[in-house]
Amino acid sequence: MTGDPTTRALIVVDVQRDFCEGGSLAVAGGAAVAAGISDLLTTEHPYAVVVATRDHHVDPGAHFSAEPDFVDSWPRHCEVGTPGVELHDALTFRDFAAVFDKGEYAAAYSGFEGLSPDGAGLAAFLRERGVDAVDVCGIATDHCVRATALDAAAAGFATTVLLDLTAAVAPDRVATTLTELSAAGVAVR
Template identity: 50%
Template sequence: MNRVLFIVDVQNDFTEGGALGVDGGTAVAAGIAELLSAYPDRYAHVVASRDWHDATGDNGGHFATDAAPDYTVTWPVHCVAGTTGAEYHPALRLDAVDVHVRKGMGEPAYSLFEGVTEGGETVRQLLDAWGADEVDVVGIATDHCVRASALDAVAAGRRVRVLRDLVAGVAPASSAAALEELAAAGAEIVDSRERPVGDDEPTA
């Protein structure tokens, strides 16, 4: 079994009350924790990413500094390294995370594949080293970083499932469009309690 779980950007700034909080973010954090508790042997590895932006400058044009954010290319200040907003949501089970990835350090970054570990390894390098051929994707936001991460996983030749009950997006229309795009690209859009093919775990 070489299945990996990607937890994308489940951070305080992306959940309710945060700088870019989305509706349902807290429920996603709690739901991911429940998934990992219910199926402790489902994943060979669990990788979690965080936006980790520089405190100074506009992070390569990612932060709106001279004009109002357009919420497409430029955004309000969020997930600044070392701040509470950049930390994982407290409902997430960090004891189940094997690898932590930081992205967006001084530049725009959406996909988990754009991040690196503390030791400088990329996610693609990790997947290759593990021989991982299946990836489940959960997290925030469906229409931005989840979308980008899942598309990159498909492009990397992995079998990809997006767990639709464990993602939350900025807007309903763009989130639905992202899931349609991912399905067209070859990702499976499934519920978290739907077993992967070959999974012999008992039903929770």
């Protein structure tokens, strides 16, 4: 860093109906995460840019399975044209600079695999806006939040995961996830 002020973005990962209670791939605490993110963003916040990511599946192949292992294969979720693909109702903040959709025809965990409606990738979008630091929150701690944070750090952004604003598929894997994030230089608070 050159000592210049940090330009920070918030990446809201996959806070969608299907990933919250009542959805086809519900994560315990998902709705509370949606509400917590909304609370963060209704007050004066430190973010120059706020973006969201969404699973946006058309036909992701083996990512969907009738007998999922909940690691690499999953029940059907976040299918384009269904209510489950939409951002959760408790996420009342909707003034995103862009929403990055991912996973139409293949598994995609990181928001950095997604594209905005005009075809921009997340890293380029953030760099064009002078962002050099990102906070990551959303669903799920041990999958898409993890992948997005790792890719953010690999792309050169100072990266922090807001752990209290995440929910995990497998809470027993969070400690391993946090170790992996730390090893990659990702801060957790």
